Structure formats: C-alpha cells, structure tokens
Amino acid sequence: MMTDHRLSHQDADSNGLEGRSSDDLKSLYIALTGAPLPKFIRGKLLRRAVVHALAEKRDGGLNPDTQRCxxxxxxxIVPTGETAPPKPNRKIRSGTRLIREWQGQVHEVTVDGVSFL
Known part of the structure; x- marks a missing residue:
C-alpha cells in the first residue's frame, strides 16, 4: 500500500501555520533548516516550505546514502570555486559560411563583412 506524501492545507493548519505572518514563517523556516530562505519564496509556497521542513524534522529527512548521492x-553540476565558463563569441566574421539543411534542401549563406550573400 502506497502512502501519500504530498503536503496539504490540512498539514499547514494542523501545525498551526495558517494564522502566522510571513515574517514568522520566514523565521521558522530559517530556524528549522539552518539555511537562508530562497529569494522569491512567498505566500502559499512559503507555508508549504515550512510544512515540508517540519515533516523532514519529524520523519528524519533523507537517509545518509541518498543524501551523499x-x-x-x-x-x-555546480563545481565549487570555479567561475562560469566564458560566453562564446557570437560575432560572425567576413568569409564565414553558414550551412543548414531544411526539408531536404541544403541552404548556404556566405558573410561578406557587410551583408549576407
């Protein structure tokens, strides 16, 4: 039998969160997670984040193997201490040939420095 792990409005209400202000919820989230609140989280999503953090505290969160993975x-994905790779040069120089195939036909455009031929 599968358990439904989705968080509902009943969860928020049963945890006494429905009447709390946004500032109270933000403080509670930070106290529960020890992490700063994501920048654009507000309203219902903030309430759900707090309910999730409460459930994680109650149920123990992820097991250590899953957390390590x-x-x-x-x-x-996010290497630490590295800068973002440089943006590619998007300038098209004179003499560049642009070739594409579309609907079985090959189309070729040559850049002459001022216009496309």
Whole structure:
C-alpha cells in the first residue's frame, strides 16, 4: 500500500501555520533548516516550505546514502570555486559560411563583412 506524501492545507493548519505572518514563517523556516530562505519564496509556497521542513524534522529527512548521492550530483553540476565558463563569441566574421539543411534542401549563406550573400 502506497502512502501519500504530498503536503496539504490540512498539514499547514494542523501545525498551526495558517494564522502566522510571513515574517514568522520566514523565521521558522530559517530556524528549522539552518539555511537562508530562497529569494522569491512567498505566500502559499512559503507555508508549504515550512510544512515540508517540519515533516523532514519529524520523519528524519533523507537517509545518509541518498543524501551523499545527491550531494555528489550537486558537486558535479555546480563545481565549487570555479567561475562560469566564458560566453562564446557570437560575432560572425567576413568569409564565414553558414550551412543548414531544411526539408531536404541544403541552404548556404556566405558573410561578406557587410551583408549576407
């Protein structure tokens, strides 16, 4: 039998969150998670984030193996201490040939410095 793990308005109400102000919810989120609040979180999403943090505290969160796996994936995606790769040069120089195939026909454009031929 599967358990429904979705958070509902009843969860927020049963935790006494419905009457709380946004400032109270923000403080509670920071106290529960030890992390800063995401920049654009407000209203219902803020309330859901607090309910999720409460459920995570109550149920123990992720098991250590899963947490290590996720941390490793994050390190692969967001390397620490590295700057973002440089943006590619989008200038098209004179003499460049642009070739594309569309609907079975090859189309070729040559850049002459001022216009496209």
């Amino acid at each position: 996720l941390d490793g994936l994050v390190r692969q």
